[in-house]
Amino acid sequence: MSIPDKATSLALLREMMVIRDFEETADKLSLRGKVSGGMHNSSGQEAVAVGVLSALDKFDVIASTHRSHHHTLAKGFTPREIMAELFTRATGISGGRGASMHLGDVERGHFGGNGIVGAGVGIAMGAALGIQQKGDKKVSVGFVGDGGMNTGRTWEAINMAVIWKLPLIVIVDNNQYAVETFVGRVTGGGDLAKRAEGFGMKAFNIDGMDVLEVRKYTSEARARALAGEGPTFINALTYRYYGHNVGEKGQYRTLEEIEQWRTTKDPIDRFIKVVLDAGYASQAEVDELRASVRAEIEDAVAFADSSPEPDVSTIYDDVDSGMLGVQL
Amino acid sequence: MEEIFVPALGMAMDNVVLLEWLKQPGDQVNAGDIIAVIETDKTTLELTSETSGVLGKHKYAVEDEVPAGDTLCVVLAPGEVEA
Ligand SMILES: Cc1ncc(C[n+]2csc(CCOP(=O)(O)OP(=O)(O)O)c2C)c(N)n1
Numbered sequence: 001m002s003i004p005d006k007a008t009s010l011a012l013l014r015e016m017m018v019i020r021d022f023e024e025t026a027d028k029l030s031l032r033g034k035v036s037g038g039m040h041n042s043s044g045q046e047a048v049a050v051g052v053l054s055a056l057d058k059f060d061v062i063a064s065t066h067r068s069h070h071h072t073l074a075k076g077f078t079p080r081e082i083m084a085e086l087f088t089r090a091t092g093i094s095g096g097r098g099a100s101m102h103l104g105d106v107e108r109g110h111f112g113g114n115g116i117v118g119a120g121v122g123i124a125m126g127a128a129l130g131i132q133q134k135g136d137k138k139v140s141v142g143f144v145g146d147g148g149m150n151t152g153r154t155w156e157a158i159n160m161a162v163i164w165k166l167p168l169i170v171i172v173d174n175n176q177y178a179v180e181t182f183v184g185r186v187t188g189g190g191d192l193a194k195r196a197e198g199f200g201m202k203a204f205n206i207d208g209m210d211v212l213e214v215r216k217y218t219s220e221a222r223a224r225a226l227a228g229e230g231p232t233f234i235n236a237l238t239y240r241y242y243g244h245n246v247g248e249k250g251q252y253r254t255l256e257e258i259e260q261w262r263t264t265k266d267p268i269d270r271f272i273k274v275v276l277d278a279g280y281a282s283q284a285e286v287d288e289l290r291a292s293v294r295a296e297i298e299d300a301v302a303f304a305d306s307s308p309e310p311d312v313s314t315i316y317d318d319v320d321s322g323m324l325g326v327q328l
Numbered sequence: 329m330e331e332i333f334v335p336a337l338g339m340a341m342d343n344v345v346l347l348e349w350l351k352q353p354g355d356q357v358n359a360g361d362i363i364a365v366i367e368t369d370k371t372t373l374e375l376t377s378e379t380s381g382v383l384g385k386h387k388y389a390v391e392d393e394v395p396a397g398d399t400l401c402v403v404l405a406p407g408e409v410e411a
């Protein structure tokens with residue numbers, strides 16, 4: 001696969017490092033009670049988020065899932081504003097009201113994470129319909145987990161996108177488990193891309209641990225969507241390194257299996273090799289990059305920790321659009 | 329130095345009680361050893377050490393209530409001293 005230029009490649013690498021460091025740091029803080037309601041760690045899934053978002057335009061829309069930190073970081077939101085939201089502070093993306101599962105900002109093309117498995121594709125489909133109606137030159141991306149692949153609403157939305165040729169890209173962030181349920185045990189037919197093909201759309205099963213592969217397939221899907229050719233379905237096979245939610249240590253998979261993915265398929269390690277081989281950076285420069293990421297995440301924690309809680313007087317803000325005139 | 333602490337695992341972690349110490353200050357600890365047992369509203373939980381070393385001071389006594397996130401004790405690596 002052709003490698004992007006040096007600046008782009010290093011930016012892809014850095015973004016994946018930011019996600020990993022952010023998640024491992026936030027996970028520890030969550031165990032210490034700093035993150036209201038806990039969180040879902042996306043470590044291991046960096047290449048899906050960075051591959052997809054790096055192939056999109058800033059104005060393209062995404063809708064995420066309950067596991068959304070990686071998508072949100074890759075969309076260009078800062079570690080500071082996301083960490084502050086996890087800490088439910090006024091400086092967070094959602095003003096400290098949403099915490100980990102409700103990161104988003106419609107103005108910036110992020111239609112939010114949410115707690116309903118399978119909802120992201122429906123939200124993104126609605127956004128795609130809006131884009132088509134307005135004649136905008138952009139696309140909408142709906143993320144969904146492997147678990148969300150077996151909910152009815154996901155396929156209702158996909159069907160509509162097909163019949164209306166909507167500029168929708170469905171990304172299955174397939175980490176192979178829905179809490180403790182292995183995808184292979186619950187996928188009728190066994191092949192998600194084939195299932196999607198049955199709805200009449202272009203569909204691919206791809207390596208979600210390879211940032212360049214994810215980027216390439218997304219980029220092609222985007223071009224088709226902009227050309228009026230309708231939706232694409234991309235099932236990106238990846239792996240979640242930590243428990244389903246913070247602190248969860250289930251008995252449903254072996255430590256060997258986790259170790260095997262981490263040591264042989266890790267998206268960051270693999271892409272570091274690509275960058276080194278291309279002569280884009282030396283090992284020392286990669287280490288420097290990691291150190292600069294470490295500093296950025298520490299700064300985000302300090303920012304979140306020193307930010308104020310939302311003021312009680314703002315409790316009714318954002319409850320309605322203002323038309324109802326609700327007042328304290 | 330590894331801190332053994334009460335993990336904040338859910339929304340209802342208000343009443344965590346220290347049930348038992350299985351290691352005493354100065355004891356040799358091996359990775360994987362159970363250090364203490366705590367009780368929450370829902371369950372009892374064994375807290376294990378990930379590293380090997382020597383146990384530091386007990387910061388709480390049996391039957392104390394411990395806030396989620398607080399440290400119960402540390403495991404000192406060779407050469408380390410407790411602050
Ligand atoms: C409609 C619905 N059903 C069940 C749940 C409980 N639940 C939360 S996450 C989850 C597993 C989702 O698995 P997957 O879609 O693979 O996403 P992942 O957690 O792996 O990112 C379940 C069953 C929910 N939040 N919403």
Ligand SMILES: [Mg+2]
Binds near residue numbers: 173176177
């Ligand atoms: Mg999953």
